[in-house]
Amino acid sequence: MTITPEIQKQIEEQRKSSHQSLREFSPGMEKNLYTLFPILDHGFIRIVDYMGNDSSVVQAARVSYGKGTKKSRTDEGLIRYLIRHKHTTPFEMCDVKFHIKLPIFVARQWIRHRTASVNEYSARYSKLEDEFYIPEFENLSAQSGINRQGRGEILPHEEGKKVRKILLQDSTTTYQNYEKMLSQENQEGLSRELARINLPTNVYTQWYWKVNLLNLLKFIHLRIDTHAQYEIRVYAEKLAEIVKNWVPITYQAFNDYWLEGVSVSQQQVTLIKQKMDGKDISFEESGLSKREWNEFIEVFGLEGS
């Protein structure tokens, strides 16, 4: 992404104008407000506004828990309890608004998270810029043989070169044709809303995205996962870092229980008990499907049967 001097100047201006405010405050957010965090080759994430901090979560939880807890429980203990037991409503009390630039194919996955507010740049109203996502060599992976919706090994360099050449070429050609169809020189010029249908989904778009903390955690949980497509995962990773700075106690609990925790089925609880008792367990007698068994022994570092 080209950070033009003009954009740089706007950001500096936004970072100069401050106000004395009585609101809840987060030093970790103020520090990053308005700054452009580059993602992929032309994308970015910018925090544009926020509301609340770890205390806002505690405050909301304590209304529903009443006066009794004020002394007996520390804020951290309460937040960890809420995360552990999935008492999630207090985490809706914080909000954040981002300005995000991202390729359309990433935007299409992103928008599936319905509980959020979005205003997107309109390609009916304005012309799209000539910016396309072209993966680096190390991100050009072959189709996975075991996971139908995943990636396998990185392509050999020569094959990678061919792929990058195709992507670059088709981006260039389709954009030139986009401009050709739009042009009003010696012709009427096609409407923008039609001309843009010629552009591939690696073209960049941008939007304002506002989401509450709970739904942001859900987004990160799903999209930071190794099964998520790399190109959305890098956005999720940056968002995780932002949340860590914003609400450090909440983030730590989220990390321990949700990100790094695992779900264990009724049958797996039985297997764990047996193994802890020193008994042998085996796939054949486990009652699990092969896939579940494999997931199970991997998580708990057991040897396969």
Place this chain on the structure above:
Amino acid sequence: MTITPEIQKQIEEQRKSSHQSLREFSPGMEKNLYTLFPILDHGFIRIVDYMGNDSSVVQAARVSYGKGTKKSRTDEGLIRYLIRHKHTTPFEMCDVKFHIKLPIFVARQWIRHRTASVNEYSARYSKLEDEFYIPEFENLSAQSGINRQGRGEILPHEEGKKVRKILLQDSTTTYQNYEKMLSQENQEGLSRELARINLPTNVYTQWYWKVNLLNLLKFIHLRIDTHAQYEIRVYAEKLAEIVKNWVPITYQAFNDYWLEGVSVSQQQVTLIKQKMDGKDISFEESGLSKREWNEFIEVFGLEGS
């Protein structure tokens, strides 16, 4: 509502601690932050946090409208256009969090607005206070004869007195019995979650309520209406005042188009055209139901047929 010295002190403390912040700022909100606005006999509304202002709406709308508009349209013109054409997503970009005390029967209407975040004081966890809504004489109205779900004339003073006496007495008795069942003197003491079922719905509860600007406008629109029950209307009126101070341009547009505007059906457009042409119109030939006809002639100040 008794504003105890302790509560008063807490509010003063909240209003003392401020931070220099880079965020969007609203003078009309800062002025009122944390203050208790009394509603009904024991209720209140307090602004606890907020995000955004009129500019946030414009900023979000301009991403979707792209660069082209920046010069040609003023912020006010754009906001009025958005409200007029119900392009509502940019109004989701502002948020506000309230601390509200309200009778349970009002809370039950309030909670029907689903797109919001709520944490309520838990009567399973803590004991409810001895505070009940007892209407003033001027709000004790008879059943409306024309509107099955509305109020008619104010009750004669003597009848009002009887009603107030009943409400006070039953509130007192049920609360005394609530405490009697809870008591652990010389008995086990009933669990809080069961004892509270004896309290009438005029008992006060409280909650944190967070909502975005769009859904707050929808709430106000519905609940400030003359058909809304008086006891929720007074909350809506205070919220309207708060919004007016927060986002004055948005509020003015909301008032002109949504609050004071009217919806006109296909048939009514035809009637208006005829009347403007100097032709006579009549109920019989209007194709409207009697109810619609009455609403129509009232709005446009016509004489009935």
Place this chain on the structure above:
Amino acid sequence: MTITPEIQKQIEEQRKSSHQSLREFSPGMEKNLYTLFPILDHGFIRIVDYMGNDSSVVQAARVSYGKGTKKSRTDEGLIRYLIRHKHTTPFEMCDVKFHIKLPIFVARQWIRHRTASVNEYSARYSKLEDEFYIPEFENLSAQSGINRQGRGEILPHEEGKKVRKILLQDSTTTYQNYEKMLSQENQEGLSRELARINLPTNVYTQWYWKVNLLNLLKFIHLRIDTHAQYEIRVYAEKLAEIVKNWVPITYQAFNDYWLEGVSVSQQQVTLIKQKMDGKDISFEESGLSKREWNEFIEVFGLEGS
């Protein structure tokens, strides 16, 4: 609940009129359609309409997974995979509509589940019936000493008698006063919307509640839990039974992974691995809070430290 002959007749009529339909069909739902399932002393659940079955979930999932899976995976395997990995959107493809009668204090917990559609009987429009929830002796429990929002032991019979007497008496008195205030004999009569504020939250209301399968499972998961209040748990239990008949494969997977499964934190995974390796583990070195440790050893049947 009094099932009057009139109601009985209406239900029989509804069960007589059938149509030949091309839609997805569930024998387990058709069998129960319109029937009243009594809950608590005057409440009920009735299925009023439904859409979809286990196949609808599979069908929706297969669009997103494409043609490739059709042969290789059984329906059951796919549904279990979806539940295990929380790929929840296909479960939104089934819907069910209920007619439910329930005390107001239960309705207040119920309505917190926002993703559903509700139409409630209006006490502004019509008079409420004289029906109040009075708990049976075996459900009159003392306040729990360990769980601030739970119940402990059942009250001694004599104390239970006193509680029931109070609840009955206050229900009767407040209802008589409700009628007295409404009455238009020799007085104007208070409006319904005001008179009803005198009634305690154990009075019954009723509503139509429509919800998709995913959100119904979430409701059951939360409300069938031992920490839920008994009076909503009995509704959740009946709903679970209904779901089991409706979509048996989905229900079984839901039971194995969500209801009977457990969440294990990062720290707990480490503890399990150590224990499986034959090493000793102790609270002191676990890094868990006392509360977490207790939950942990209970789930896995370990002895406390």
Place this chain on the structure above:
Amino acid sequence: MTITPEIQKQIEEQRKSSHQSLREFSPGMEKNLYTLFPILDHGFIRIVDYMGNDSSVVQAARVSYGKGTKKSRTDEGLIRYLIRHKHTTPFEMCDVKFHIKLPIFVARQWIRHRTASVNEYSARYSKLEDEFYIPEFENLSAQSGINRQGRGEILPHEEGKKVRKILLQDSTTTYQNYEKMLSQENQEGLSRELARINLPTNVYTQWYWKVNLLNLLKFIHLRIDTHAQYEIRVYAEKLAEIVKNWVPITYQAFNDYWLEGVSVSQQQVTLIKQKMDGKDISFEESGLSKREWNEFIEVFGLEGS
């Protein structure tokens, strides 16, 4: 769209298997169930399941209005009242599930309607088909000079030919390159999730889309509008036809009040009153913006100032 014999056979089978069901029934839906309605060059809409009919709306409304109304108001009168006064919750009680094939650029507008359930064909999991939307000559319009996000005149035939040639050519080239990158002959083959980013947004995708009646009406209202892009409008028009067959009373009311009705602002009400009184009105004294004035005189068939 090529309706292959295989697809045709599947549809015929779905239309053969029926069940005797006690549920609410809609003849207008049964008639169309599973049938493919072609839209654009390769798209379609198919009804896959539904729940409810006009009676379901009435039934839900009557719970909230209680018993009192049963005799005094006809179903039609009640439905028209609900639509006129925007008492919208009863319209959430009906649901419909569609199978839809549509170009990605249309899907991107569609998905902005958040209150719905979607399962989309996954181009990470399966290969996309070689189907692209190429507009007919009569739909190839120039950029509108007055409306920045709209279309103007149809392009001259020669220019249209050039545009169609470009769109066809770029679709073909990018699809060939898509296949070339995926191919595993003499190379590893790029993962599907990456190869597909080369395809333009006029490529077709498909999904299951489930929505309740209220949100379907909102969708139609917004997307049948002349300001909506033609390519989504044709879907909205077919959906309107389907709704008309499904719930004819609701559709008629929706048409009269929402589709054909207009919103009139406070200032415009004043102007209408003046004009009805025989007074002259003028833009200069109206207090309206030029744009509003133009809209106003057009709706009411007045001559411009």
